[in-house]
Every structure is written in C-alpha cells, then in structure tokens.
Amino acid sequence: MPLHVPPAPAPALRSVLAALGSPTAVREARTPALRSVQGPLSPELPLPVHVLERITAGDTAPRTRLAAWRFLIRSEERAVAAADTMLTPDGWAFSHFFEGPYLASTELAVRQAEASTSAYQARLLSIPELYMLTLWLHGDTDADASGGTLAPTDVLVPLAPAPPGIAAHRPHRVADLLPVMTLRVTPGPLLSSA
Template identity: 50%
Template sequence: MPLHALPVPAPAERCLSAALRSSTPRSPHDPHGDRAALLPVRPLPLYLLDPGSPGGVPQLAGWRFLLARGGVPVSAAEATLTPDGWAFSHFFDGPFVASTEFALSSADQSAEPWQPRLLSVPRLYMHTLWLHADTAAGASDGRPGEADLLVPLAPAPPGIAPYRPLSISVLLPLLSSRLATPLVG
C-alpha cells in the first residue's frame, strides 16, 4: 500500500531549491558533483526525541529530503524550522541516506497504510523511520500512537536491531537503557 506522505511546507521547499541552485563552492572531492542536478525525493518531516525529557514527546524540527541522481538517492538535505520560519540547514551523505531509502521501500510493500516520518534521537546518533498509523494527522502532531511502528535505521545503537519494526512502548525502554549505560573509556 502506498505511503501517505505529508505535504511539504512551501517555505521549506523554497529553502531547499535555493540551496540546490546556490553557487557555494564545493569540495573537489564532492562525490555528487553538481547539486543543481540532484532532485529532491521522499521528503519527510523530521522530529527530535530526547527520551530523558518530561513526557518524551518528539518535536518537529524540520524536513529531510533525499536527493536523487538518476532516480537513486545519493545524498540528503535538511530544512530546519527556526523561530523566524524555515531555513536551509545542510547537505549530507552517509549511511542514513541508503538506510532511509531501504526502510521506505520496505514500508511501501506493507499492506497497512502509513504516514512516513523520521524520528531522530541525537544523543544516541540514532534515526528511525516512524510509520504513523494516523494517515490524516498533520505534521504538528508529534505524539506517537500505540499503533505506530518505529523502524531503526542502520547503523543502530548496540542492542537495537536495524530495520526491525518496534512499537514506541518497546523502543523507549531500549533507548532509556542505552542512555543510562555509562560509556567505557
């Protein structure tokens, strides 16, 4: 069943378009060459979660766009919600680009209808594909429901299997235990 994507705020799209057209110097080692040739695909609202905060409710932080060349996602970009509105944040590549595409492609095959979102836990350098069961919910609704699934993206923190869908009631205790584990140095 196709995923029910949320509409991207027009100002967030404009920020990304301007950044893609920007003549900002690029590294000679930039593997993706001319950014203007990249096409934004699979835009997802990005929520931040601090499992130690009271209530543990994810906050909308921006939108992440996978950027494709020849139909294949090769990098990503983010537009961030600021007190003054939307602003371009940054371009990046790395393991979360491919793992996001993989998780989205897998979710596309589901018989259940889902609204795709991204949930980031910065303190653990962790991202999950959040499959929200309420396909009519708006982006401002950041509270996971009992029927929602969270799919950890690779790389995932130790003890959390990537691509294994979990409910929020199962994932939050795992995150809390990861945060409580002292770092060995």
C-alpha cells in the same frame, strides 16, 4: 501505496530548490557526491524530522519536537545527498547538504514500509541519547506532520547504523522498543569497590 509522505511546507521546498540552484551552495557543500554529479538534481521524499527530547522510565507517550524537514537529493535514479531545512523566525530555510549511511538506509526502510499492508504516515525520529535515527511510521495518516506524540502502536524502524543490540531495519512497535531504549539510557547502579 499505504505509506503516506506528508507534503513539506512550501518555503522548505523552495529553500532547498534555491540551494540546489546556487553553484556556491553546492560547491561549498561537504558532500563530494553532490559536487561531482552531472545533470539535474531533484529534492524528493520530504520527511519531517522529529527529535525525542528525553527518554524517561514510565514515560508511556514521549513527546517530540519537529526539528527539520529532510529531502533526499536525487540524480537520475539514486540519492546522492540529503538536504535539511530548519525553522527560523522567518519560516523554513535551507540548513545544509550532507551524505552518509542514512541515505541508503532511509531509502531501504521506506521501500520496506511501502510493502506493508498497514497505512502509515512517514516521519523520521532522532533519538540523540542513543545516537539513533529511525523511520517513524505514525498510525494516523491524516495527522499534522508537525505533531509529536509517539503512539504505542506506532512503528519505529531503526536505520543503519543502529546502536549495538538494536537491529537495523527491523520494525518495532513503540510500546515494545521504548522499554529497551529506556533501559539503554537509564544509568545503572554504581558498583562499589569494597
């Protein structure tokens, strides 16, 4: 498999396992699917979640920051929820459970990436300015997963729902998608009413 999924920090995994083992955490989660599932639950496919701080014109290598580790929560053969962890002064800690369209979209994008002939390190990239989440396929499979520089040859796969005009599940090189994203967030000229 050419797709490399970096190992999550052990405290992040332990915090998710503890939350899954807590009837209170599961019962109070805003995830009907998680509350109604019968049988064992397991956290799988840990992905570092990076946030693109700001998109600016001429920014050839935008930097990101590691914001979370996300785990898909499986019951038998399907993902029923996801769990995010966050970095606290004491280390990685469970943040929350959630569900929604990004679960199935993440699984589909990962399956597509696994079929690729190129080797990549899997990450998630959130682009708040566009309300967009992508599977980030980083070209350096041995890189520290907490590092956050987008290489022009890295590949971004927008997850569904994607912003209007950007096709979900279509891989784009960063060098090709970055100008489109920059154009989307750059304010246009003001129209005069004269």
